[in-house]
Amino acid sequence: MLFIGVDLGTSAVKLLLMDENGKIHNIVSKEYPLYFPHPGWSEQYPKDWYEQSMAGIKELIKDCDKSQIQGISFGGQMHGLVVLDDKDEVIRPAILWNDGRTTKETDYLNQVIGKEKLSQYTANIAFAGFTAPKLLWMKTNEPELFARIKKIMLPKDYLAYCLSGVHCTDYSDASGTLFLDVKNRCWSKEMMEICEITEEMLPKLFESYEVVGTIRQEIAAELGVPKTVKIIAGAGDNAAAAVGTGTVGDGRCNISLGTSGTIFISSRNFGVDKNNALHSFDHADGHYHLMGCMLSAASCNKWWMDEILRTKDYGKEQENITKLGENQVFYLPYLMGERSPHNDPLARAMLIGMSMDTTREDMTQAVLEGVAFGLRDSLEVARSLGIVIESTKICGGGAKSSLWKKIIANVMNLKVEVIESEEGPGYGGAILAAVGCGAFSSVEEAADKLVKVIDTVEPQQDLVEKYEERYQKFRQVYPTVKTLYQNL
Numbered sequence: 001m002l003f004i005g006v007d008l009g010t011s012a013v014k015l016l017l018m019d020e021n022g023k024i025h026n027i028v029s030k031e032y033p034l035y036f037p038h039p040g041w042s043e044q045y046p047k048d049w050y051e052q053s054m055a056g057i058k059e060l061i062k063d064c065d066k067s068q069i070q071g072i073s074f075g076g077q078m079h080g081l082v083v084l085d086d087k088d089e090v091i092r093p094a095i096l097w098n099d100g101r102t103t104k105e106t107d108y109l110n111q112v113i114g115k116e117k118l119s120q121y122t123a124n125i126a127f128a129g130f131t132a133p134k135l136l137w138m139k140t141n142e143p144e145l146f147a148r149i150k151k152i153m154l155p156k157d158y159l160a161y162c163l164s165g166v167h168c169t170d171y172s173d174a175s176g177t178l179f180l181d182v183k184n185r186c187w188s189k190e191m192m193e194i195c196e197i198t199e200e201m202l203p204k205l206f207e208s209y210e211v212v213g214t215i216r217q218e219i220a221a222e223l224g225v226p227k228t229v230k231i232i233a234g235a236g237d238n239a240a241a242a243v244g245t246g247t248v249g250d251g252r253c254n255i256s257l258g259t260s261g262t263i264f265i266s267s268r269n270f271g272v273d274k275n276n277a278l279h280s281f282d283h284a285d286g287h288y289h290l291m292g293c294m295l296s297a298a299s300c301n302k303w304w305m306d307e308i309l310r311t312k313d314y315g316k317e318q319e320n321i322t323k324l325g326e327n328q329v330f331y332l333p334y335l336m337g338e339r340s341p342h343n344d345p346l347a348r349a350m351l352i353g354m355s356m357d358t359t360r361e362d363m364t365q366a367v368l369e370g371v372a373f374g375l376r377d378s379l380e381v382a383r384s385l386g387i388v389i390e391s392t393k394i395c396g397g398g399a400k401s402s403l404w405k406k407i408i409a410n411v412m413n414l415k416v417e418v419i420e421s422e423e424g425p426g427y428g429g430a431i432l433a434a435v436g437c438g439a440f441s442s443v444e445e446a447a448d449k450l451v452k453v454i455d456t457v458e459p460q461q462d463l464v465e466k467y468e469e470r471y472q473k474f475r476q477v478y479p480t481v482k483t484l485y486q487n488l
């Protein structure tokens with residue numbers, strides 16, 4: 001049996017072919033453009049997702065026995081607003097997770113409707129990247145387009161619709177819309193009223209491992225796969241990555257160093273922190289999770305290398321970084337504003353602490369450390385809730401750096417477990433497809449059998465102590481400069 005996992009990312013779609021033993025047979029990646037029509041805006045065309053996904057699937061399966069393909073599932077960039085008209089045509093470019101245009105709408109939801117009510121309705125407060133504020137922005141700024149909306153979808157769910165003809169979503173991805181009653185796993189009537197939409201405009205809800213339908217016959221014919229191929233709901237990218245790293249069940253942790261950065265803590269029980277600094281979402285295993293999300297993680301290093309240092313040799317730039325825990329330069333990793341725990345779309349990145357003897361290596365090190373410190377901000381919120389975490393899995397492009405993993409281990413004072421497959425959402429999507437097709441009885445069983453730890457980066461006590469001192473200084477910088485952002 002073969003299963004396809006589709007990781008619909010911000011810069012590319014990554015497709016993975018896996019068998020029931022967890023062996024990866026092929027991986028294909030297809031890029032598509034990202035558009036910034038105004039400062040702080042971020043959009044993509046859903047047709048680009050579909051076209052590149054279809055081209056990628058064809059390349060992915062060209063040399064395999066296509067009759068063995070059983071199911072397709074997804075991990076996808078969260079929160080993006082995809083709107084369809086009465087003919088299921090896309091009305092406007094998708095507004096993405098890292099789009100910052102909804103400051104007014106977010107303030108309205110948090111200040112006028114009120115954070116307490118939002119948390120009561122959805123277990124979360126409004127963040128600029130969430131879907132509901134985007135819809136309110138459309139209602140105010142594009143009323144003619146808003147009036148044409150018949151269906152509201154998320155990015156990966158648009159792909160699932162194209163393949164199956166079913167308007168669907170899963171609970172983990174729906175959790176990031178601010179339309180879902182996370183605790184009770186249903187759409188929130190109060191939030192629909194606030195945004196002046198109906199339940200008919202929202203997709204049908206599924207568990208991440210549930211079958212939403214079978215592949216459209218014309219798509220099956222085009223791909224050369226059986227007409228019986230199942231389309232499984234899939235999950236938001238972070239929940240899918242958690243499945244792909246075995247972060248399911250109770251009290252497990254995963255750190256993702258992708259375009260955005262997340263710390264993800266799985267739980268069998270529903271919970272909310274009193275300040276809503278962490279997201280309280282449904283998980284792809286049928287339970288719950290807490291998540292801290294920073295909008296710029298590996299993208300900070302990419303920006304620093306590509307745009308500032310103008311090099312693609314990331315490894316070489318890290319070779320001479322040896323004085324860990326001693327850097328006098330600090331970096332705030334807020335290139336696109338910040339979500340957890342500050343919820344400040346106006347925040348911006350900065351380097352501080354340079355002197356005449358500051359080196360290129362110091363500044364590169366500061367970027368890597370700044371992301372680690374930013375993730376620790378969310379970890380501290382989880383610890384304040386009494387959650388005890390001793391180890392974490394790690395995935396994402398940044399996880400390929402041994403130096404970055406060492407920094408993470410010592411900044412967090414956690415064992416960092418490296419798994420055999422660091423494919424994150426794509427691997428998680430394939431696992432969900434396998435569960436949906438009956439190869440495993442549950443997501444937890446599949447993850448326990450398929451996810452293998454091959455290395456552990458242990459924290460070193462001397463570095464932990466040095467980084468503790470550095471972190472306490474780092475956490476003073478943002479509160480000090482926060483008021484400047486409004487003027488800048």
